[in-house]
Amino acid sequence: MSMSLPLIFLQLLLAIVVAASQALPGCENLCGNISVPYPFGTRPGCFKSDYFLVTCNSSFNPPKLYLTTSLIEVTDIFLSGELRIQSWIARDCYNKQHLRVVKNNPWMRFRKFPVSHTRNKFIAVGCDSYAVIKGSQGRKYTTGCLSLCDSIDNVINGSCSGIGCCQTIIPKEVRSYNIRVNSYDNHSSVWDFNPCSYSFVAEDNTYTFSSLDLADLQGRTSVPVVLDWAVGNETCVAARKNQTSFACKQNSKCYNFDNGPGYRCNCSDGYEGNPYLSNGCQDIDECKISSPCNMTCHNLPGTYVCSCPEGYQGDGKKSGSGCSRIPRKSLPLINIALGISISISVLLLGGSWLYWGFRQRKIIKLREKFFEQNGGIMLLQKLPKRDESVQSSKRTGSAKSFEIYTEECLKKATNNYHESRILGQGGQGTVYKGILPDDTTVAIKKSKIGNKSQVEQFVNEIIILSQINHTNVVKLLGCCLETQVPLLVYEFVTNGTLYDHIHTKTRSTSLITWENRLRIATETAGVLSYLHSDANPPIIHRDIKSNNILLDENYTAKVSDFGASRLFPTDQTQLTTLVQGTLGYLDPEYFQTSQLTEKSDVYSFGVLLVELLTGKEALSYDRPEKERNIAMYFVSSLKEDRLLEIVDQQVIKEGKAEKLKEFAIVAKGCLEVKGDERPTMKEVAMELQGLRTVEKHPWVNDSNNAEESHSLLGELSNAYGGDENTRISASYDSMVNHVISPFDDGR
Numbered sequence: 001m002s003m004s005l006p007l008i009f010l011q012l013l014l015a016i017v018v019a020a021s022q023a024l025p026g027c028e029n030l031c032g033n034i035s036v037p038y039p040f041g042t043r044p045g046c047f048k049s050d051y052f053l054v055t056c057n058s059s060f061n062p063p064k065l066y067l068t069t070s071l072i073e074v075t076d077i078f079l080s081g082e083l084r085i086q087s088w089i090a091r092d093c094y095n096k097q098h099l100r101v102v103k104n105n106p107w108m109r110f111r112k113f114p115v116s117h118t119r120n121k122f123i124a125v126g127c128d129s130y131a132v133i134k135g136s137q138g139r140k141y142t143t144g145c146l147s148l149c150d151s152i153d154n155v156i157n158g159s160c161s162g163i164g165c166c167q168t169i170i171p172k173e174v175r176s177y178n179i180r181v182n183s184y185d186n187h188s189s190v191w192d193f194n195p196c197s198y199s200f201v202a203e204d205n206t207y208t209f210s211s212l213d214l215a216d217l218q219g220r221t222s223v224p225v226v227l228d229w230a231v232g233n234e235t236c237v238a239a240r241k242n243q244t245s246f247a248c249k250q251n252s253k254c255y256n257f258d259n260g261p262g263y264r265c266n267c268s269d270g271y272e273g274n275p276y277l278s279n280g281c282q283d284i285d286e287c288k289i290s291s292p293c294n295m296t297c298h299n300l301p302g303t304y305v306c307s308c309p310e311g312y313q314g315d316g317k318k319s320g321s322g323c324s325r326i327p328r329k330s331l332p333l334i335n336i337a338l339g340i341s342i343s344i345s346v347l348l349l350g351g352s353w354l355y356w357g358f359r360q361r362k363i364i365k366l367r368e369k370f371f372e373q374n375g376g377i378m379l380l381q382k383l384p385k386r387d388e389s390v391q392s393s394k395r396t397g398s399a400k401s402f403e404i405y406t407e408e409c410l411k412k413a414t415n416n417y418h419e420s421r422i423l424g425q426g427g428q429g430t431v432y433k434g435i436l437p438d439d440t441t442v443a444i445k446k447s448k449i450g451n452k453s454q455v456e457q458f459v460n461e462i463i464i465l466s467q468i469n470h471t472n473v474v475k476l477l478g479c480c481l482e483t484q485v486p487l488l489v490y491e492f493v494t495n496g497t498l499y500d501h502i503h504t505k506t507r508s509t510s511l512i513t514w515e516n517r518l519r520i521a522t523e524t525a526g527v528l529s530y531l532h533s534d535a536n537p538p539i540i541h542r543d544i545k546s547n548n549i550l551l552d553e554n555y556t557a558k559v560s561d562f563g564a565s566r567l568f569p570t571d572q573t574q575l576t577t578l579v580q581g582t583l584g585y586l587d588p589e590y591f592q593t594s595q596l597t598e599k600s601d602v603y604s605f606g607v608l609l610v611e612l613l614t615g616k617e618a619l620s621y622d623r624p625e626k627e628r629n630i631a632m633y634f635v636s637s638l639k640e641d642r643l644l645e646i647v648d649q650q651v652i653k654e655g656k657a658e659k660l661k662e663f664a665i666v667a668k669g670c671l672e673v674k675g676d677e678r679p680t681m682k683e684v685a686m687e688l689q690g691l692r693t694v695e696k697h698p699w700v701n702d703s704n705n706a707e708e709s710h711s712l713l714g715e716l717s718n719a720y721g722g723d724e725n726t727r728i729s730a731s732y733d734s735m736v737n738h739v740i741s742p743f744d745d746g747r
Ligand SMILES: *[C@@H]1O[C@H](CO)[C@@H](O)[C@H](O)[C@H]1NC(C)=O
Pocket: 033, 034, 035, 062
C-alpha cells in the first residue's frame, strides 16, 4: 500500500499538469483567463511561426490578448482550429439637420487566418441604410445588403430580413475586409428613431436584432467574429513527408483545411489534449470518467474493455447486456470418504478444462460480436446465397469464389501484422503483404478502428467488387470479419501504384513509357466504361486517381479502392450524395451541386489523363498558385497555345505530335466544366483504343514520322488556334475509323 501511494500522487500530479498546460513547457499558458495553446504563444520560442504570435497586455484588468502586435483583440483560442476576436462596427450618423456627424469604415486584416465562412454573417442595421463589405481572398470580392423601413412599428424583433436589419453570408478564404455603410437620404425621414446606420461582421447566433438597436445599437462598440486557423501551407499528405516539421504529434489525426491552404490536427478517438504538442494527446481513462462497464473496466490506450468475472456472462457494458450470473447446476458432492485426493485431481483437471472451455467460449463470443459489428449480417443478406456457414474457411469451389478467412489464418499470413509486411498506409487503413498457407501472395487491407461509416464503406466495397469480374480491376479474394477491424484480402499486384511510377523520381522513369501510359489510360477507361455501361446496376467509382491504379509486372492497370463507389439505380439519372473524392480530381460540378452522375468519374479520369501527359501531380501546393491545380492549368495552357511547356519531357521524346494532340483533346473533353458536355466513358475508351491501335501499328498512319517529330513544336502550338468544337468532333470522326481495326485483326 505504502508503495503505491506516491505513484498515485505522481499520476494525479501528471494529470493536473497535462490538463492545465496546452502551451510549450516554460511558456505562458494563460492570459487572464484566456487559454493560449500551442501553436500560439506570447513570445519567441513559444509559438510555431510568426503568425501564431499573440500579445498579452496585463495593464488591463483582466488582461487582454491581441493578435500579433495588432489592435485586434482575441477573446478565445480553440484547439479545434478556430479563434474568436472582437471586430469593429462601421457607422454613419447624422444630426437633426441631416448633416453627417460620424463616419467609421473599419478595415481588418488577419494575414494567415481566414474569416470562418460557416460561422459568421455580415449584418447591417438601419432604416435608411446600405452596407458593403469588400475584401480580398486572393481574388477581390464585394457583397452587401440594404435595409429600409418607414416606421419603427414595421420592424420585427429577432428578424433580420430587410426591415431594419439585413444580412448576407461571407465567402470562403476571406483574410481581410473593409466595411462601409451609407444612407440614401441622410436618415432625414427616419431620424427620430434611427439617426445612424451600422454594419459589422458577427459570429452567427450572437447578434439578435431588436428595435432598440435602431437608436444606438444598445451601446455596442465591437462584436465577436470567428476566424479559422490551420498550420502549414500544404496538405496532410505533403506535410507528413517531413516528420520533423509535421505538426500533428503522437495519437493524432491530420485533416486538410477547407478554408485555404494548410492542415489541422485532432487527437485520435479515445485521446484528448493538444495534438500540436509532443505527447499532447493523452489517453482518456474512460473507466474513471464515465464508468461505462457494469463490473470490471480495463482502460487501454485509446479505448477500454469491459469484462465480467468468471461465472458471469454478457458484454459487460452498461449500455449493452451488462453482466449476469450464468445459471449453473451445483454438482452434488460425491462421497468424501471415497478419497479426497481423487476428487481433488478430478476437480483440478475438470476445473482447468472448464476454465479453458469458458475462455474458448468467450473468444468465440467476441468473434461473433465483431462479425456482427463489422457488417457480417448486412453482408450475408446482400451477398448471393451461400450454402455453407460463413464461419468456415474450408470452402471448396472454383478458384475465384469469395472466401471468408479466419483471424488466425491472416495473422499467420502477415507474420502477426509485422511492420516489414506493410505495403502502404492510407486514410482508410494499412495494407499488408500476406502469404497464405497455399503459398499464394495476397494483399491484406486492415481498416482503421471501425466507426459505422467505415464499416459501411467496407461492406460496400465487398458488395461492389464481388459483382465485378474484369481483368483490369483488382480482385477481391475474401475477407475476415472476426477481428475488431475488418480485413479485406485482395490479389497481390506486384508493381505498386501508378502514382509512384509517375511521381517518384528515384524510380527509373523510362519504364513508364508513352506506350505504357497510353495503354494504362485505355485500360482504365475500359474499366470505367464497363462500370458505367455494362455493370448491372451501373457503378460509379467516385475516387479515380493515380493512387488507386495499381500496376502488375507487365504494367497492366488494375483499378482498386471501391470503398466510396456507388451502385447507381437504373431508374435515376442522378443521385444526391455527400460530396466525396480527392481534391484535385474532384468534379467541380458535383462539388457544387452534390448531384452525382457518371460524368464525375469522367472528370476525374480527365485529370488522370493530364497527369499521365504532364507527369505532374493533380494538386500540389509546391507549385505557383496558378499551376496548383494541374487540370485547370492544363486547360488554360491549351487555350494559350502553351501545351508543350507542360508535357512531360519523356512523353515528348517518345510520343508523336499527332497522338499527343489527340490525347490532349480527349483530356480536355473530359474536363469540361458542365458534365453534360463531357463525353461518356464509352466514347473516351473507344477513342483511346483508337489512338493505341494506330500507335501500335504505325503503318496505319501514313504520315512521315521523321518530319513529324521535327515539327512537333510548331504543330502542337498551331493545333489549338482554330475552332475547338469542330476539332473535337473531327477527332470523334477519326476515332470511328480507328476503332474498326482491332476487330478486323480477328480478336
Ligand atoms: C473569463 O472571465 C470573464 C469574466 O471575468 C468571463 O466572462 C469569461 O467567460 C471567462 N472566460 C473563460 C474562457 O473562462
